[in-house]
Structure formats: structure tokens, C-alpha cells
Amino acid sequence: MEDQWQRAYDFAVEVARKAGEEIRKAGEREIRVMTKSSTVDLVTKTDERVEKIIIGSLTDEFGEGTHCFIGEESVAKGEPCILTDKPTWIIDPVDGTTNFVHGFPFVAVSIAFAVNKQLEFGVVYSCLEDKMYKARKGKGAFCNDQQIQVSDVKDIHKSIIISEHGTDRSPEKVTKTFSTMQKILCIPVHGLRGSGTAATNMCLVATGAVEAFFEIGIHCWDIAAGAVIVQEAGGILLDVDGGPLDLMSRRMVSANNETIAKRIIKEIEIFPVVRDDAPAEKQ
Ligand SMILES: O=P(O)(O)O[C@H]1[C@H](O)[C@@H](O)[C@@H](O)[C@@H](O)[C@@H]1O
Numbered sequence: 001m002e003d004q005w006q007r008a009y010d011f012a013v014e015v016a017r018k019a020g021e022e023i024r025k026a027g028e029r030e031i032r033v034m035t036k037s038s039t040v041d042l043v044t045k046t047d048e049r050v051e052k053i054i055i056g057s058l059t060d061e062f063g064e065g066t067h068c069f070i071g072e073e074s075v076a077k078g079e080p081c082i083l084t085d086k087p088t089w090i091i092d093p094v095d096g097t098t099n100f101v102h103g104f105p106f107v108a109v110s111i112a113f114a115v116n117k118q119l120e121f122g123v124v125y126s127c128l129e130d131k132m133y134k135a136r137k138g139k140g141a142f143c144n145d146q147q148i149q150v151s152d153v154k155d156i157h158k159s160i161i162i163s164e165h166g167t168d169r170s171p172e173k174v175t176k177t178f179s180t181m182q183k184i185l186c187i188p189v190h191g192l193r194g195s196g197t198a199a200t201n202m203c204l205v206a207t208g209a210v211e212a213f214f215e216i217g218i219h220c221w222d223i224a225a226g227a228v229i230v231q232e233a234g235g236i237l238l239d240v241d242g243g244p245l246d247l248m249s250r251r252m253v254s255a256n257n258e259t260i261a262k263r264i265i266k267e268i269e270i271f272p273v274v275r276d277d278a279p280a281e282k283q
């Protein structure tokens with residue numbers, strides 16, 4: 001059967017690299033910072049411009065109206081965030097915007113592609129490190145064309161766990177987030193880390209540099225590409241309650257194996273978040 005998405009996969013890598021070059025160039029000039037849901041939820045003109053470049057390139061390549069798009073900054077401006085059966089690109093143009101603003105060296109372009117609500121491939125370009133992570137369903141995961149594999153650690157006491165505090169500073173969320181991190185730290189594990197970008201955190205799971213990453217409050221565009229990369233590197237993706245991953249639920253655990261995933265899930269204090277695909281009036 002003709003491999004119909006290989007061209008889209010290869011093109012997505014080219015687009016991610018071009019987007020990463022735009023981000024690097026923009027980082028050398030004055031960065032215009034704005035805010036979204038709170039004073040610490042940052043967005044820049046670069047986020048908006050790079051998303052337009054990505055969507056424009058994909059539209060030129062595949063034709064107007066043939067594919068759907070879920071982009072972080074388009075959704076922020078009111079576009080719907082609904083995953084249908086149509087071929088859909090799920091895009092975070094600058095994952096790690098706060099890092100980008102501060103010059104903290106982890107900033108990623110995240111591009112995923114889904115058909116019939118199934119993720120076909122994911123590309124994460126960590127552009128300040130010049131690391132191109134990619135994975136296609138059933139065909140393995142790669143970093144700069146070298147195949148990558150999750151860690152084989154099964155003992156939680158010998159693990160590094162990644163999590164993020166996100167941009168919501170409400171007392172309930174902050175308390176539960178740090179209480180969870182404290183319980184995991186004191187299992188004890190070797191260490192807790194956080195790069196500031198979910199996409200990069202998931203690629204660190206996929207390379208075996210850390211054993212797991214979990215977060216409540218992320219969005220589908222932060223994790224869709226990383227989910228394919230973790231899966232194809234031999235890892236596992238779950239909801240924070242141990243159920244199957246729900247891409248639009250804004251909560252996720254990615255780990256090297258079920259043993260580590262389930263041990264972390266025992267410690268996670270869950271708090272409610274509004275789904276990505278909730279009606280506009282509920283956002
Ligand atoms: O940089 P973003 O696209 O906003 O996503 C980040 C988020 O800002 C940060 O607070 C964490 O939640 C990260 O996991 C996200 O990737």
C-alpha cells in the first residue's frame with residue numbers, strides 16, 4: 001500500500017528546522033513579550049509569527065482546506081481546539097516561551113500529525129541545542145537520525161523524574177503540584193528536573209536521560225509530538241489516574257515503563273483542569 005504520510009513526515013522535519021532558525025534569529029533581537037492567561041503565561045511576536053510560517057508552509061504544500069490545524073497561538077486567538085477524523089496538524093511553535101524570553105537554552109518547535117484521531121508522527125526540534133527528534137508510528141524514534149531508546153531502569157530509587165509547575169499560580173494547584181513533587185523526591189528518587197518545555201521533557205524520556213515526565217496543565221500541542229517519540233522509543237503514556245492517555249485532557253504521564261509510571265501515579269495529587277476541547281464558555 002502506498003505510504004501516504006512519508007512525504008508529510010519528511011516535510012514536517014524541514015518545516016520544524018526552518019521554524020527553529022527563525023526562533024534563533026529572533027532570539028538575537030529584542031523580544032516583544034506579551035501575556036495570555038496570567039502575568040506569567042508569556043507569548044511573543046515570535047510565537048505568533050513562527051506559527052503562521054509553519055501553518056503557511058503546510059498549507060502551501062498540502063493545499064488550502066485539505067488539512068486541519070490546532071496551533072497554540074491560533075487557539076489563543078479563538079480558533080477551535082477540536083480533534084476530528086480529518087488530517088490534523090497539532091503545533092506548538094515555541095514550546096518553552098518563558099525560556100526563550102529569558103535565554104534559558106531549552107526551546108522547541110513541536111509538530112504532530114493525526115488522522116482519524118490517531119497520531120501518525122511527531123517532530124520536536126530543540127532549536128538552541130540543534131537536536132531534531134522525530135518518530136513515526138511503528139518506525140522508531142530518532143534524535144539527529146540516531147535511533148533512541150528509553151531507559152531500562154525499573155527501580156524508582158534509581159530514577160530522575162521530570163515535572164513542571166506550569167503557569168497557573170492558584171494556591172490549590174501550586175500546593176498540590178509541590179506536594180506531589182515533594183512526595184516523589186522523598187521516595188527517594190535520584191533527582192527531580194524540569195527543562196521548562198514539555199516537548200523537550202518528553203524527548204529526554206525517549207533518550208533515556210530521565211525515566212519519566214508528568215504534568216497536569218499542559219495542552220495537546222505541548223505533548224502530541226513528544227507522545228509519538230516516547231512511544232516509538234519504547235516508552236509508555238498514561239493519564240495521571242492510570243487510565244489511557246487522553247490527548248485533550250491536559251494531563252499526562254510519560255515514562256520508560258509501566259513500573260515507573262504506576263509508582264509515580266500513586267503520588268500524584270490530581271486537581272481539575274479545563275479540557276482543551278471544552279466549549280469556549282468553559283475555557
Ligand atoms: O512554553 P509553552 O508553549 O507555554 O508551554 C510550556 C508552559 O509554558 C510551561 O509552563 C510548562 O507547562 C511546559 O511544560 C510547557 O511546555
Ligand SMILES: [Mg+2]
Nearest residue numbers: 092095096222
Ligand atoms: Mg508549549
